[in-house]
Amino acid sequence: MRKRLSKNKRLTIAVAAVAVVAVAAVGFGVWSTTPAFCSALCHSPLANYVDGYYQTDLSQTSAGIRVHANAGLDCLSRHSRSTARQLGEAAHWATDGYQVDENGFLVKDETLLTKEFCTQSGCHTWEAVVDGTWGFAGNDEEFNPHASHQDGSVTCGDCHSIHQQNELYCAKCHDLNLPEGWVATSE
Numbered sequence: 001m002r003k004r005l006s007k008n009k010r011l012t013i014a015v016a017a018v019a020v021v022a023v024a025a026v027g028f029g030v031w032s033t034t035p036a037f038c039s040a041l042c043h044s045p046l047a048n049y050v051d052g053y054y055q056t057d058l059s060q061t062s063a064g065i066r067v068h069a070n071a072g073l074d075c076l077s078r079h080s081r082s083t084a085r086q087l088g089e090a091a092h093w094a095t096d097g098y099q100v101d102e103n104g105f106l107v108k109d110e111t112l113l114t115k116e117f118c119t120q121s122g123c124h125t126w127e128a129v130v131d132g133t134w135g136f137a138g139n140d141e142e143f144n145p146h147a148s149h150q151d152g153s154v155t156c157g158d159c160h161s162i163h164q165q166n167e168l169y170c171a172k173c174h175d176l177n178l179p180e181g182w183v184a185t186s187e
């Protein structure tokens with residue numbers, strides 16, 4: 001006759017199994033908030049974004065992400081992770097339905113890089129940004145990318161790219177010094 005486990009033993013095994021699952025779940029939960037998770041599960045195209053997050057050279061084209069990473073922000077601080085959104089992402093991933101540009105980056109999300117988004121509480125104080133950028137990059141004092149005759153027609157994302165190259169929109173028409181790592185917006 002097979003020996004049956006005593007009640008106590010069965011209880012111990014059950015408790016141990018629950019503990020293992022709980023530890024695994026907590027571990028997965030922590031891992032799932034790290035930048036590396038985003039590319040580990042979804043590989044391309046997020047690897048580009050994660051590489052930028054971990055790069056150390058601030059003169060690189062995706063300096064914006066480094067600045068945010070240095071400030072202690074991770075992907076989820078600025079990208080929401082609602083269940084609906086994640087299901088949509090999973091569907092795109094499963095069907096390879098991502099739209100990527102020529103550099104392998106996802107087509108821009110227009111809700112990001114707007115004034116409302118960047119100046120939300122705890123982030124950038126608009127007055128300080130404007131005050132600090134008169135005569136930016138050694139240009140004449142009257143030039144400020146954040147206060148000009150273009151106000152209203154340009155938005156943050158017309159110049160700033162967090163993951164790719166920053167472009168100076170004003171340089172379409174004006175001959176201006178470019179900050180390090182920036183390019184002029186072409187016609």
Ligand code: HEC
Nearest residue numbers: 114115118124129132136137145154155156159169170179
């Ligand atoms: C016309 C181009 C342009 C637009 C539009 C623009 N910026 Fe900038 N921004 C710049 C340039 C150029 C700099 C200076 C970069 C440097 O000197 O390294 C800068 C710098 C900054 C900085 C750093 C300032 C500092 O004091 O270190 C912040 C923050 C910033 N911009 C936020 C924004 C936000 C938010 C918006 C949208 C509301 C915006 N920018 C729109 C061109 C632009």
Ligand code: HEC
Nearest residue numbers: 142143144145146147148149150154169170171172173174
């Ligand atoms: C579509 C072309 C165009 C763009 C883009 C543009 N400007 Fe201008 N800007 C002009 C023209 C034209 C003048 C008038 C020049 C004149 O009267 O001699 C001017 C004048 C100015 C002046 C007055 C000084 C001067 O050189 O006459 C400043 C300052 C200025 N722009 C800043 C900016 C800034 C900052 C940006 C980017 C946010 C920008 N401009 C983007 C065309 C442009």
